[in-house]
Amino acid sequence: MASVHPRKNRAGEITSFQVKWRDGGGRDGAWQSETFEDQDSAGVFKTAVDEAGQHWPPGWVKGQGYIAAQPAQPEDRYRFRQYATTMIDNRTGIEERYRKDCHRDLKTYLFPTFGECDVRSVEHFSSDTIDAWIRKLEQTWIWRGPDKKRLSPKTIRNLHGLLSSILERAVLAEPPLRDRNPCKLSNLPRADDQIDDEMCFMTPQEVDGLMRCFSVRQDQLLVTVAYGTGLRFGELTALMPQDITDRNTTKPKLRVQRAWKRDEDGGYFLGPPKTKRARRTIRISSSVLEAFDELGLYELQDEQLLFTGAGGTRLHYSTFGDRWARAVRLAREAGVFTAGKKPTPHDLRHSHVAALISAGHGLPYVQRRVGHESIQTTNDVYGHLLPEADDDAMATIEASLAGGRPSLRSVG
Template sequence: MASIRKRVRKDGSTAHQVRWREGGARDGAPQAEVFDSEPEAKQFQALVDAHNQHWPPGWVKGEGFVQPGEGDEGKKVITFATWAEHFVETLTGVEVRTRHDYRRDIKRHFLPWFGDKDVCSPEAIGPDHIRRWVNALESGERDKKNKEAWVRKPVSPKTIANLHGLLYGIFQSAVEAQPALRAANPCSRTRLPRTDDGIVDEMVFLEREEFTIVREAMGKICKGDAVDLIDIMVGTGLRWGEISALQVRDITIRGAHKVLRVQRAWKRQEDNTFLLGKPKTKKSRRSVVLSPALVEILERNIAGKRAEDFVFTTAWGNPWRHGNFFHRRWTPAVSLAQDSGLTKKPRPHDLRHTHVSWLIAANVPLPAIQARLGHESITTTVDRYGHLVQQLDDEVAAAVEAAMTGERPALRIAS
């Protein structure tokens, strides 16, 4: 793997030297290239790694990528790697971690195919290249020597769609640049794998009896110190980053006004540490009405605490971290629950999905569910949970019948 070494020049500026051995061999000839900025060095480092520790084709040391021109002259080209970094660096309104994840996906999924190609050239990167890239991700690559092993595992349709969206954005920024670098976006009209072709449903919905099995199992882990936490998770539908960031001042349970306000959430930083920040979207900053049972749980968890104390904490008084909760509470509890007859394998986030399924079973309208979950758009709610709205079939049929015949449908009294 190529490495980067920082050095201070005599004039006080910093140089970033990318170093590697030709072909990655221990006895390979030492190679190096110097850059003024760290992002440029990281781009080149990724290109060297993508080309198995060789100089990227077309790269001239000290000059960059050079495209042959007429006679002995040449012109400097803008590589996809360079433009992709420019795209990420100039994005506005995104979290630090999002920028980090974009760079990770570019290095892992884009540079091996497009890294050294001219981003301006339809011949270098066109619609056919994008389609071949999609097919390569979908099929993966088997090890030629061991057909049971993967050199590159297949990528799920959902991930391909997400990657394609990022790739589309990179090329669209080239189309909209002033002056334009391309006349058209090669990602336009790419037919992507269907995201509903999988046999296994990504979301797990627990029936009330199934959640009870999980809850009882959780009660046997570490004296049941996480039972209240999962009760509030399934009772409110809050995301993990929201519920683990919940503070005493976010709870109002005086008089008839009993609500929980989502004001902040934990945000993963580039170095994998966490900081408190704003919720995921504008709509995520919301109030969630509390039932008497939820109020009772929250009252005992905030008793004696100060306004800025966290509602749910570990035995040491620290806020829960997902990894700690998942490995030391959730996984053992699910294993015990499966021993007791649970046939599903839910994740903590599936408690949010379960919350929605219970609301839909009670005929709560999707717009109300959207507001409770903090979805930015009703489309998100419908796309994810619309298939659960089956109990309303009779009501829909009655409404259509009434509209066509003029007869008023009978009111259904909820029990």
Template sequence: MAAVQARENRAGEITSYRVKWRLGGSRGGDWQGETFEDEPSAQVFKDAVEAASHQWPAGWVKGRGYVTADIGSGDDRYRFRTYATRIINDRTGIEEHYRKACLGDLERWIFPTFGECDVRSTEHFSSDTIRPWVRKLETTLVRRGGMPDGSPKMKPMSPKTIRNLHGLLSGILKEAVQSEPPLRNRNPCELTRLPRVDDDGADDDEDIEFLTPAEVEGIIKCLRSRADQLMVTIAYGTGVRWGELTALAPMCVIESGGHRRLRVRRAWKKDGKGGYYIGKPKTKRSRRTLRISRTVEAALVELGLDRLPGDQLFFTGDKGQRLHYSTFGNHWHRAVAKAKADGTLPKEKNPTPHDLRHSHAAALISAGHGLTYVQRRLGHESIKTTSDTYGHLLPETDDDAMETIERSLTGQRPRLRSVS
């Protein structure tokens, strides 16, 4: 049920009325709210929320009100819900799981505000309507992980997620601009100032935990299953992604130049129907060949590298099916808790299995290996991704920079570098 709450100032005077409800009406739904100057208006809006099954009423823009005018039956194809759904369903060159994700994001985050608007309307789609929508996203709490007691961890929506949602809306309006004949003269999303992805405490990367080799070893020792221990050893020793790791089989290991190498040519991928299949990694850079260390090779041998059929997966569920991230995640979180209790992992660190990939990169960079090498080993499409994520870890950068500045300030000749 939605509720109307009077808001008072410090003197006890009522200054406004706020309608609050959980999205979808469920206990786990995200809290939503809208503020009104008078109680009757708040009550009318409350009734509209309940009539819309505890969603934002169609055509309502937070902080502005209804912007939707009547669209005639003959113009239903220009209703944003209809138009956007058709655009995404007809889009080529994308995987089905991404198409499904776009449709889900439209339904959850964009249609509640713009679903019943006319894609041609400069009143419905303008900087004056898109800015309040972005602001609403900035104040929305979403689930991001879990607490030790199993309850969800609620945090503000990250700038990266907001940019992705804004990009989805912008892409659809761009289609309207480029339509033949054009449905719009311009894309108002181009005027939106979006939150920075590096704002403190807001970026998706804020929760990256870089583990030291000793901390990784401590977690490995706390894992109960030998197969889990070997999995973490390989994950940390190669830096491969979860979907790549769990698709590994003996056929992925080759002999080359007197060394065994790992060919990353397969990964688990969503099929868009709730299932998974083994296909190619997501980008050309992701398809790579990695030299492996003796410890990683020994772990693979222990798992059956030299005795299993070539296509037999190293890591599976109890019945030989794809190993779910959540299944291993439960084992991982128990080991992390034990490592903290044993004192081998600091209390303030809360690593995830994906942090093994970050820690692999950190170990290479801290030893002086260049970002280009790390980029190729991790399979990043762009070195910018590698630099943005790990560039601050470069050990020699500050020393070299300070030496350059000191020499320039003291009038010394710059030191020549050897290129041999």
């Protein structure tokens, strides 16, 4: 059952009333809430939640109220909750883990606002109601480990993409259920709006200083390879000797052919990389090759893992993460990092890209090297770093204007 809770300020004065309930009424249902200025309105809304079976009342948009004075009760098959669930259940060509994640996001972020709405309704799903939902997401706080942060622009874009795919299916249905997809009119937060919160770029000197703070040699080598290649942790820890090619030439290469994936039960298995373009071959430097050599490149069997945990099994992110946190703390105490700098293992990938861009390498090259599916992704994530290459660009332009010929850089 929903319940009404008065909310007080620091002086002990009641300032509002909050209605709280678990979605669906079950113990595992996500907590939902709506706030009202007066107790009578809160009581009316509580009754509406109870009548809706501990779901959001049909036609109600969180923080906005009813989007239609007398919202029509949709047929169950056109109710967004049922329509979206069925669509995800029947979607083909996706991994079961992704299907499970979609259901989780629907339940947590979409159903509280749109669950009881009609996918056919231009009142329930319009640019105005979707903009209000996006604005609510921008103001949503979540816990990430010990820190409380707002939803990132990337997460909001992913949630918006999920909603858009469902409404697009309604547009393309036979016969069509909608004339258009209002999600196409949305202005989404840019990926770099919270860049300081989401990324921490390290200089080569900081990476070197951090590496010296690890007590396990394999960890030091992992930092070297991660920073030297820009691979994701799941790709990095799936590497085998057979993936290192042209070892005895001046142009050694690394093939990204697999990555650790999670199944629907939360277990891990080796599968294809994140996307089609993530399956790639990249050049590696002599320092990276030397790190692989020290890891046992020439002694291990072709299908043995280069980075391992206890007993030669998969190296767990949490295991490495604990040692990473200790090394960061030691590096901060040694003055390697400023007090506010809190890099994560994934920031080695970001720092790899920053080093490439600051040296003048363009986004198309970066896209291919790090395995982004589209250059738009690369631009959204790293485009703000391009000014770092201004000096190099200006030197090239000045040489051209002065009649000189700029030297060519080998990036192969």
